[in-house]
């Protein structure tokens with residue numbers, strides 16, 4: 433058994449960022465547990481052809497680890513993966529990390545004031561857990577009749593089988609979301625025939641992607657403030673989109689025009705154009721960016737199939753209209769378990785209920801997307817209501833890290849051993865979140881999306897400007913929490929009240 437002060441689960445942007453902050457705070461008694469074999473999370477696992485970020489790299493990277501050598505505006509997976517591993521190396525984090533370590537249980541032990549963490553590589557105990565298990569980490573397979581009987585090759589976009597040669601083959605891609613629209617143009621270049629199965633069309637806007645010129649690269653490296661200014665410019669333009677998403681969907685009308693122009697530019701056939709034109713408002717589902725997706729659909733070797741899939745047979749896919757299309761391989765690009773991540777079943781709180789069970793009855797929610805009543809000493813990275821449809825999640829992760837760092841300072845100051853958000857505070861906070869969501873395009877835009885949980889509530893997205901979230905996480909508001917000191921570990925009494933901190937905060941944007 434290994435005992436540490438803090439266990440970080442996950443070695444993606446969240447876990448790595450947390451580890452860097454711990455080291456900066458002088459904390460070395462921590463471990464990072466990850467089932468993979470190197471840093472990167474999303475960017476280690478998603479190696480499909482065409483994988484790239486959809487927020488420009490100067491913003492989709494840590495503010496505290498700027499990279500002046502990004503080769504293009506929207507970097508591809510290998511470059512992002514390299515960046516993350518370079519940051520980890522610079523901060524000397526390899527020795528803190530346990531690879532090939534699948535976490536199977538995270539159980540709070542009230543008597544000991546510890547989390548008991550069971551893994552594929554033994555047991556860990558930690559006073560505090562930072563769960564950076566990823567919002568889009570667990571591949572979701574479609575629930576299709578016969579899918580297990582398919583005799584050809586089948587894999588999920590996030591588990592690409594590079595050993596299988598798709599050259600000249602008959603291939604089906606199920607899904608037309610963010611990953612699919614990156615994969616399809618790459619496959620269209622080399623497969624014999626490609627069937628694209630679309631359930632709902634997405635708005636796909638032009639992607640302002642280009643390599644940086646030598647002069648720009650020189651400037652990023654040598655002109656003080658140039659890179660910061662570029663980052664700020666990208667951030668500001670993306671926040672304007674946020675206003676449209678959350679308050680005034682009408683503001684996004686020009687985006688619809690751009691989307692329609694993108695369709696008209698890429699596709700010549702009127703019927704196909706109609707089939708890829710969404711029926712819902714821009715922003716209701718994630719806005720996608722591509723210059724190559726529509727031209728790929730326009731290719732002679734590519735077919736868009738809009739009839740619902742009836743079943744998968746041993747040789748291919750049959751749609752509701754009775755048409756059978758045989759294929760050699762199926763690429764499943766149907767996204768991830770977001771609101772039903774298995775990680776939520778593994779985390780068991782003070783009452784013996786899992787996070788999944790608690791959320792089944794209350795709906796998915798947390799305080800500031802980070803802490804949950806009943807789960808002491810636990811920080812969820814990219815927790816409920818912190819997701820974004822328009823800008824870099826790393827901005828939110830860094831906000832959470834500020835909150836974490838401020839907590840660690842207070843923890844030391846007041847010798848806190850146990851911290852648990854008050855249920856009334858968590859409740860009120862989430863009433864504010866849901867109120868702010870009412871006017872958002874996600875509620876009013878006329879789509880069904882993975883943003884919603886089984887109750888139909890939007891539990892994944894931050895409703896407002898991201899700088900509002902930065903503001904409410906700048907300080908750890910102890911008044912929102914029940915705490916007990918090290919001397920009283922296990923007792924439910926509060927530590928000395930901290931009055932210098934703001935009382936609870938609700939969200940208004």
Ligand SMILES: Cc1cc2nc3c(=O)[nH]c(=O)nc-3n(C[C@H](O)[C@H](O)[C@H](O)COP(=O)(O)OP(=O)(O)OC[C@H]3O[C@@H](n4cnc5c(N)ncnc54)[C@H](O)[C@@H]3O)c2cc1C
Nearest residue numbers: 442444445446466467473474485486487535565566824825
């Ligand atoms: C293809 C793709 C493109 C994306 N592009 C963007 C973008 O452009 N902009 C943007 O803002 N966001 C994007 N995202 C969202 C992306 O998930 C986040 O930006 C970010 O990478 C999340 O980092 P994370 O560390 O929180 O999670 P992840 O990167 O998912 O890392 C989670 C880590 O936890 C580990 N883990 C999980 N469960 C366990 C367990 N039980 N035991 C042990 N280890 C475990 C995993 O192995 C993984 O290493 C994209 C997502 C995908 C899938």
